Amino acid sequence: MNREGAKNTKEEEKKCLGKVYLVGAGPGDPGLMTLKGKGLLECADVVIYDALISPAILAMINPEAEKIDAGKRRGRHSIMQEETTQLMIDKAQDNAIVVRLKGGDPFIFGRGGEEMEELVKAGIPVEVVPGVTSGIAAPAYAGIPLTHRLYSSSVTFVTGHEAAGKYRPAVNWNAIAHGSETIVIYMGIHNLPYIVEELTAAGLSSETPIALVRWGTRPDQEELIGQLGTIVDQVASTGFEAPAIVVIGAVVKMYATFHSL
Ligand SMILES: C[S@@+](CC[C@H](N)C(=O)[O-])C[C@H]1O[C@@H](n2cnc3c(N)ncnc32)[C@H](O)[C@@H]1O
CATH class of the missing domain: 3.30.950.10 (Tetrapyrrole methylase, C-terminal domain)
Known part of the structure; x- marks a missing residue:
């Protein structure tokens, strides 16, 4: 295989290996975190989490994982949102299993729909794990x-x-x-x-x-x-x-x- 061929194969591998899970953390009580969401937190490479996530749920994250606080501040939503989405894309393209941890349910007033759209556009495999909404x-x-x-x-x-x-x-x-x-x-x-x-x-x-x-x-x-x-x-x-x-x-x-x- 020539060098160009080897490079293409490597890039395709990269695209296939990374994945983003949009996971609902529930409203605060750690007992309301789903088993599926907890399992993903335990094996994620990267967890990007929102401001309202309770410490007991953050404590479920794989200690080896990279933890990124994407807490949004009032008035700066759009800038933060773009940065967060790009971060998910970059990490997944770097072969990481990324958990995007959002309060409550990711698709209820949580911008999960917009994030899914951007990930799909970028060719990133994405899966949604619903949460208990507040x-x-x-x-x-x-x-x-x-x-x-x-x-x-x-x-x-x-x-x-x-x-x-x-x-x-x-x-x-x-x-x-x-x-x-x-x-x-x-x-x-x-x-x-x-x-x-x-x-x-x-x-x-x-x-x-x-x-x-x-x-x-x-x-x-x-x-x-x-x-x-x-x-x-x-x-x-x-x-x-x-x-x-x-x-x-x-x-x-x-x-x-x-x-x-
Ligand atoms: C950006 S929305 C996110 C909603 C979230 N996706 C959900 O499904 O619960 C944030 C709002 O959800 C509500 N909220 C979230 N967690 C809450 C809680 N533990 N108790 C009461 N309201 C909460 C508040 O109205 C808060 O301003």
């Missing part, structure tokens, strides 16, 4: 079922942090208010006054129950329970902060049942 787990740990035969037969998951017009039209809160009986909002604390105003303007009663669950599933989980008409003042008076999941709808009444034990 929008389901945080309410569950607070005793709030998202559906219930008496209260709700439909759920909407929506982001509360959206730059209108940046990627697509802004969230239609009027449609969200009427679209389902339970509304679960990710990244909703910062814009809560606006969201509450939009939902009440759309016709939701100011007495509609609402729950905020901060650091859900972790030992420091905190909840704030109220009504649409009171919650903004409650947030201001208690200093309640992100990251939290917002749940709106009659299912929030179950919180009192769960905590009356």
Whole structure:
């Protein structure tokens, strides 16, 4: 085989050996990490992880692995995102088994879709390992079922942090208010006054129950329970902060049942 042939074969080998796994780490409780995700952390060559991953899950990583903190900072998302994607491509082309560890589920408000797209474009083999999303787990740990035969037969998951017009039209809160009986909002604390105003303007009663669950599933989980008409003042008076999941709808009444034990 001539030198050119040998070089091509080597480059093809490189492309075949590396792979990226987009793995969901769940919302915080290490017990919610999937067995498949844990197994991958234990044998990865490189782990690139996000800011909200709990230390107990980071402790599952193969001690020999290269660990890279890709924690995003508000306002610098696009730069960080490009760098992170390029890093995954470079490492996989260098034959590494790369785990891209993302909070919750990689495909729920986690940019997993965009990352998968870029990896596929670059010819990198990619596999997605779902995780337990915070929008389901945080309410569950607070005793709030998202559906219930008496209260709700439909759920909407929506982001509360959206730059209108940046990627697509802004969230239609009027449609969200009427679209389902339970509304679960990710990244909703910062814009809560606006969201509450939009939902009440759309016709939701100011007495509609609402729950905020901060650091859900972790030992420091905190909840704030109220009504649409009171919650903004409650947030201001208690200093309640992100990251939290917002749940709106009659299912929030179950919180009192769960905590009356
Ligand atoms: C960029 S999104 C990522 C969501 C993630 N992919 C998931 O499936 O849970 C980050 C937001 O998820 C929510 N979040 C993530 N972990 C949480 C937790 N342990 N408790 C409450 N909310 C959480 C918060 O609304 C936070 O602002």
